[in-house]
Amino acid sequence: MDRAETLLTHAPVFQGAQAEDLRPLAALASFRVLKRGEHLFREGEALDTVFLVSSGSVRVYRLARGGTRELTLHVEGPRQLVAGVAAFQSRAVAPASAVALQTPTEVLCLPAGTVRERVFGTPALAQAVIASFARRQAELLTRMEGLVFSELGERLAAYLLENARQPHALPTNSELAALLGTVPELVSRKLGEFYRLNLIHLERRTVCVTDPAELARLAQGERE
Template sequence: MDTRVTEEFISLFPRFRREGELVAEILAHARRQAFQADFHLYWEGDSCSAIAFVLAGEVRVYRCGESGREITLYEIGPGETCILNASCILGNNAYPANAVTVSAGEMLLIPAREFRRLLGNYEAMSAFVYSLLSQRLTEVMELVQEVAFGRMDERLIEYLVEKSANGILHATHQKIANDLGTSREVVSRLLKDLERRERIVLARNVITLLTL
């Protein structure tokens, strides 16, 4: 086995650092695949023949309403996988959302059959999946509260307009979250949605307003 590849994988997925046998199995059965930005990995209703472990780049998981409006459920970065992808495989169900790449990157694709086997044979794999499940469930619960009760997107826009000077706001996502009484993850997701819709431009600790 290529030591460089093993070290790269462990650096991105440190939970498997002491799981040499599991890592060897993953790398033996996985296929490495590059992707470009704006590539749909899954459409709602697709079957899941493999699970993706992201090595580089970012993937956005979202739902689309009848009106065409999109809502981001969560984003996946290096060192993560999609819990809906895992659920799709384990429950033998169709993918219940859409997954599109935000930027170019790479991923490891583990066939569904091998993923089920690894999950059953290695406690570290199941612990990794359940840890991500807990994290994503918390994020989605915050999203539900935000949409149902808070209209956080409207509050965020009002905040950006009020706090900016000449269309520029210098602030961290955490500072904005603290001011609005929500989490940094919620603020980051909403800001990225605004940027995707070309209403703002994001840079490090700087937000440029375009069409708010």
């Protein structure tokens, strides 16, 4: 089994599909390597390719009016589709921008038209894709709910618990702000507050959680 077929077989979007259904897609695949900060596509561009992350991670975001702030919709890691729903539409246009978060980030590229034909004509593939899109929709709704109804301290505490139980290189404050739906200045202030409260150890951009119980309490929105 070649690398493209292996990646497709283990991708959640095709979970449950048979290898013989994926083999024709793997034969058409190519790989693209991105550097940190390099765009895979930008909002409004024609989208004629299905992208599946092989390694690294891709941040999908939209610009606020005026282009002064970014809102991160989700971050896709290995075996995840990038803007997959849009790619399954004919004459698709990218609903958001996608940029690599790491160097290197590698993505598998498939012609969208061929993918649509195979999925629409193969019941097992169609069932797998629909189930995957339903899961992603639920995840996006949960994220939007968190951005709207929780405070920054809750969102940052949850992020740190998920990503920094071991020493972890933080994104820049601008990238963190985009992930958390705020501005860099407030992220910097809140990180400093967590540091002074001994909830985290922070040296340069390396952070590690030192009081997970208290961070968990904050992430749940609990107050003294």
